[in-house]
Amino acid sequence: MFDKIFEAMYAKVFINIIVKRFTTLVYIEIDSKKGVQSSLEKEFESVEFNDTMYEFIQEYIKESPYFYVTVLDTSTQQGAIPTCNKNRIDYYALVENIEYKCQNKTWAFYTTHDAIVSIKKKYATVGVDYIFSPYAILSDFFKDKIDSHLALYILVQENYLSIAIYENSQLLYAHHLDMMVQNDFDTIEMDENLDELPLDDDAVELDNITLPDEEEIEDFADIEDLDAIDDIDEFSENKDVEEELLESTDTLKDADDTKFNEDYQRFTLIQAAVAEFYKDERYESRFVENVYVADSVGVTNDFKKYLEEEMFFNVYVRRADLALEVCELAKKELGL
């Protein structure tokens, strides 16, 4: 009882730490009973927790004994699995010694025990109260869609892509991808390509290429056989018009060289992940048409275009302030 009285007397300070590729973003929000009292964020030029960060955080920790330090898990060996059954976890999660959190009794997100220990050790000077999985952020961010749609959901961070496919709030597939690490998909593709592709330019003989017969070309040109108009109509029925309207106010940037490379890399990773979803027997395959992207980095128009044109998805991009989302989740966790 006294705890609640004391708690009501003090403001709550939420310290949210997001580690990016080369920097660390610290977002601080001070909440009183009336709502958000103040908020600020500062980006530090280091991915390690240093004295400057400590001093900055310490200044706000002093304001209230009710402070909560939240860290977004950025470990590579994390993910989400479409089961909560202890015996089935090993079937999906191919890492040992995991900590998982079950959601809706149907799916769970996980990380390694070592990753949690490592985060706790890294921020030992200020302490850590909450460690969130990107999947917790993703499922909360798209809660309105996940509950009723079958779609591919992607949380885009500078270094990571958290990909998940949900059907009516049931997870079908998930893969957490680190853009800086050569992943499994690339390795497989590279190996296959190495065997099949001729590396020597001279080996390609144009004479050996045979053109299709004229009759065959005419068959392709026969519009009636394709029944293409009907297909287009079917696709358009599955479009999320509401989301499209929301998105239309938020125009994406045009790509510069760096952004283009990154977005292309993201696209290839997503492509590979979707391929895995369809091929891997562990996952229940469903035909995915819509893609919802929670964009925390500012993806370009090209990224969307790639997904739409190459993979025939209906793509909807929502801007996501990751620090704010982490903070919101911390508040939810606290019951605010």
Add this chain to the structure above:
Amino acid sequence: MKYSYIEPRKKSPFTQEVQLMIAFFSITIIMLFSTYLFLLYKDYNFQKDQRSILTKQVELKKNIADMKKQIAFINKQEALGEKIYTQNSVLKDSIANLFDLVPARITLSKAKLLKNGLILYGITPNKDVYNFMLQAPLRSIFQETYSSFYPTKNGWLRFVSTNYVKDDFAQGETNSNEN
């Protein structure tokens, strides 16, 4: 916990600094309070002693008054004793003088000493012996002397001599003795 892998640390407004301050103030308050209690006890004890001393003082004063009364009484007793002693001495002398006064031929059988008189009972061989040898000195002492005789079987006379000193004379004599 629904989303986080770990439980948040227990929050309390009593941080280490606050705990230290509370401990410091608590100790100070306890010390002050114990000092206050000690002083209260001492004050109570002092007042109790004071009350007891005052009671003793009253008692002693009462005792002194009693003792003073007793001393006065004793003094009176002493004075009375001395007076009695003096009177007894006087009486003794008077009796001695009386017996000296009685001649050998007269035998006294009984003598009554009164406040202002003397009654003598005795046997005399005859009236003359009595009149000359006893009544004469008695008359010189007492203002009023009455004698009565009655004979015995052997021919001697039993006498009763009643002698009084007059009140005025006795008082005047007392006054002259006091002077």
